[in-house]
Amino acid sequence: MAHSGRAPVEPAGPATGIEPGAHHHQPGHPPPGHGAHAADLRRRFWVCLILTIPVLLYASPIQTLFPVAPPPLGGQAIPLVLSTIIFVYGGGIFLRGAVDEIRRRTVGMMTLVSLAIVVAHTYNFATALLGFGVPLYWELATLIDVMLLGHWIETRAVGQASGALAELARLLPETADRVVDGRIAEAPVASLRVGDLVLIRPGARVPADGEVVDGESDVDESMITGESRPVDKHPGDAVIGGTVNGAGALRVRVTKIGASSTLAGIMRLVEEARASRSAGEVLANRAAYWLTLTAIAAGTLTLLGWLALGESLSFALDRTVTVLVIACPHALGLAIPLVVAITTSLAARHGILIRDRVALETARELDIVVFDKTGTLTRGEEGLVGIATVDGLSEDAALALAAAVEGDSEHPIARAIRQAAGARGIHPPATSAFEALPGRGARARVDGAIVQVGGSRLLEALALTPPADLRGAIDRWASEGKSVVYLVRDGWIEAAFAVADVIREESYAAVAALKAMDIRVALLTGDSAAVARWAADELGIATYFADVLPGQKAERIRDLEARGLTVAMVGDGINDAPALVAADVGIAIGAGTDVAIESAGIILVRDDPRDVAGLVRLSRASYRKMIQNLVWATGYNVVAMPLAAGVLAGLGIILAPAVGALLMSASTVIVALNAQLLRRTNL
Numbered sequence: 001m002a003h004s005g006r007a008p009v010e011p012a013g014p015a016t017g018i019e020p021g022a023h024h025h026q027p028g029h030p031p032p033g034h035g036a037h038a039a040d041l042r043r044r045f046w047v048c049l050i051l052t053i054p055v056l057l058y059a060s061p062i063q064t065l066f067p068v069a070p071p072p073l074g075g076q077a078i079p080l081v082l083s084t085i086i087f088v089y090g091g092g093i094f095l096r097g098a099v100d101e102i103r104r105r106t107v108g109m110m111t112l113v114s115l116a117i118v119v120a121h122t123y124n125f126a127t128a129l130l131g132f133g134v135p136l137y138w139e140l141a142t143l144i145d146v147m148l149l150g151h152w153i154e155t156r157a158v159g160q161a162s163g164a165l166a167e168l169a170r171l172l173p174e175t176a177d178r179v180v181d182g183r184i185a186e187a188p189v190a191s192l193r194v195g196d197l198v199l200i201r202p203g204a205r206v207p208a209d210g211e212v213v214d215g216e217s218d219v220d221e222s223m224i225t226g227e228s229r230p231v232d233k234h235p236g237d238a239v240i241g242g243t244v245n246g247a248g249a250l251r252v253r254v255t256k257i258g259a260s261s262t263l264a265g266i267m268r269l270v271e272e273a274r275a276s277r278s279a280g281e282v283l284a285n286r287a288a289y290w291l292t293l294t295a296i297a298a299g300t301l302t303l304l305g306w307l308a309l310g311e312s313l314s315f316a317l318d319r320t321v322t323v324l325v326i327a328c329p330h331a332l333g334l335a336i337p338l339v340v341a342i343t344t345s346l347a348a349r350h351g352i353l354i355r356d357r358v359a360l361e362t363a364r365e366l367d368i369v370v371f372d373k374t375g376t377l378t379r380g381e382e383g384l385v386g387i388a389t390v391d392g393l394s395e396d397a398a399l400a401l402a403a404a405v406e407g408d409s410e411h412p413i414a415r416a417i418r419q420a421a422g423a424r425g426i427h428p429p430a431t432s433a434f435e436a437l438p439g440r441g442a443r444a445r446v447d448g449a450i451v452q453v454g455g456s457r458l459l460e461a462l463a464l465t466p467p468a469d470l471r472g473a474i475d476r477w478a479s480e481g482k483s484v485v486y487l488v489r490d491g492w493i494e495a496a497f498a499v500a501d502v503i504r505e506e507s508y509a510a511v512a513a514l515k516a517m518d519i520r521v522a523l524l525t526g527d528s529a530a531v532a533r534w535a536a537d538e539l540g541i542a543t544y545f546a547d548v549l550p551g552q553k554a555e556r557i558r559d560l561e562a563r564g565l566t567v568a569m570v571g572d573g574i575n576d577a578p579a580l581v582a583a584d585v586g587i588a589i590g591a592g593t594d595v596a597i598e599s600a601g602i603i604l605v606r607d608d609p610r611d612v613a614g615l616v617r618l619s620r621a622s623y624r625k626m627i628q629n630l631v632w633a634t635g636y637n638v639v640a641m642p643l644a645a646g647v648l649a650g651l652g653i654i655l656a657p658a659v660g661a662l663l664m665s666a667s668t669v670i671v672a673l674n675a676q677l678l679r680r681t682n683l
Helices: 033-057 060-065 077-089 092-104 109-130 137-170 262-275 279-308 313-326 330-349 357-365 373-377 395-408 412-423 456-462 468-479 505-516 529-539 550-562 574-582 594-599 610-645 657-680
Strands: 175-180 183-188 197-200 209-214 217-220 231-233 250-256 352-354 368-372 378-389 431-437 441-446 449-454 483-489 492-503 520-524 543-545 567-571 585-589 602-604
Touching: 033 077, 033 092, 033 137, 077 109, 077 137, 092 109, 092 137, 109 137, 109 279, 109 313, 137 313, 279 313, 279 610, 313 610, 313 657, 330 352, 330 357, 330 610, 330 657, 352 357, 352 610, 357 585, 357 602, 357 610, 368 373, 368 550, 368 574, 373 378, 373 492, 373 520, 373 529, 378 395, 378 412, 378 468, 395 412, 395 431, 395 441, 395 449, 395 483, 395 492, 412 483, 412 492, 449 456, 456 483, 468 483, 468 492, 492 505, 492 529, 505 520, 505 529, 505 610, 520 529, 520 550, 529 543, 550 567, 550 574, 567 574, 574 585, 574 594, 585 610, 602 610, 610 657
Parallel strands: 368 520, 368 567, 520 543, 567 585, 585 602
Antiparallel strands: 175 183, 175 197, 197 250, 209 250, 217 231, 352 602, 378 492, 431 441, 441 449, 449 483, 483 492
């Protein structure tokens, strides 16, 4: 879909860029170490928790509360050894993270945690060797336990949000029923090539992108496009690899494999979204950086301050460790990434693919959305939009006659008339003596009468003028830029039909939804002013640009931006690409073309303009969660750090390092839970 366009027709590689059922790293889902990292944290947490139990038995507060005698052997060597094991095994992950942060010159959460546990562990050894002060064995052990638990919860939360997208990689079946010389043979999906014919049995998954060549069925595409209802498929229709066939059997010709497949493209787009950085994430990273420096300074001042006030080294170190722990930017580091992961996952599940997170972030600020008309707000195909008849002839009767004459024609207007008749359940009468009239229309005998259907040239050839009772509708249609087709029976004009590019039913709701969010809507088209005015009036759009050449579309977007407006451009064609690039938010709709997708920050998989409003709702909800999380993660430290330093020690309120770690972890959990509420967003 994105990147370098379509793959060659006969690639030498496997049939898909995603191994069916694979669990290894693919573009668009978490690297292989993500799940393993959570498992490693879980294992370290339980091991350290078990080792902490005997350490607690030696702790004075525990012995005071619970008169349990510690094991007689080993004395104070037992908690020292066990706390050292906990420090090395449980704290090692934080120490390695701190080294990485220092190498990258981006000190953060790992640096603070490491400082805290190194200070506590060094002090423990000093008390054991030199015999002064009260050791912090149980404080160190419980601190590391709580830190591991918080880190495990964080990793699981991000992993679960990202893992929803990883499920896409498992949508493809392992095998496919390939049809060769009329015989069906099971073959690995990885062996499929462009041009292969495959049989899709009822209830089976489609193994690759393709085109239906035989059979009819309905296909569940919800896992790819977000479309809740099954989509009818007939010969000539496209199917997407990974979707689920309904009750009918289909024979499908493979058209896309490897990196060009829809599924692989989705995974790649998600990967690009994760690689991009939003302004919110940059802000959070800088806030975490300065919070780390502030915590180190506060910890140092706390140590020196309490020593200057005559407190013991044990008490001063206890306060210092608590300050370092409680100020860890765990929640701050999670505030944005978790929101981004959930947003990306939620969007993809609803057929909204985010290539550029800045575009998603900007969508909340939109002042105006500019829609390309053809293929975006309209279906891009001719359809019957009006019927006028003479007195005594019903619309259905007129349509039946016209559909009968146009029954054998492949002209777009003929197809529009036949489709309209079919939609009304009309069965055209039999015809004979059909004759195409080049440049004028068609003629046939129907129920003994000569019936002709055509445009103005047909009337000129027959020297006919429309009767008075049809002229009002005909003049109105002409002013709206619609094509007018006439029905002539035995030399008399009996009906007129208006044909135009049909407006999508979804477009009305899309425009209304955007207006309800105080976002202006504009229409952009290369069609005449009459056509543009009709479409705009039909949809309730006040602003439209007509007769715009492809090269001028970007100029119109820049003109709007020059007025201080934040502009989104929605289009589906190659000629929309410059405008998509010029807009603050470029949106390619209906999967678009490769060029349009490369130019857009957001891709809507479905041909449904209502998803633009859904995108704006998601952007606004995502931003609210980011701000809420940032405010909580930073505001919490304003209160917590002074408490950790001991400002209320005179009132007997002193936070132990483990309590500080618990509060810090609670802050992280609150941020994680708040981000999860994004899943309730109604797109």
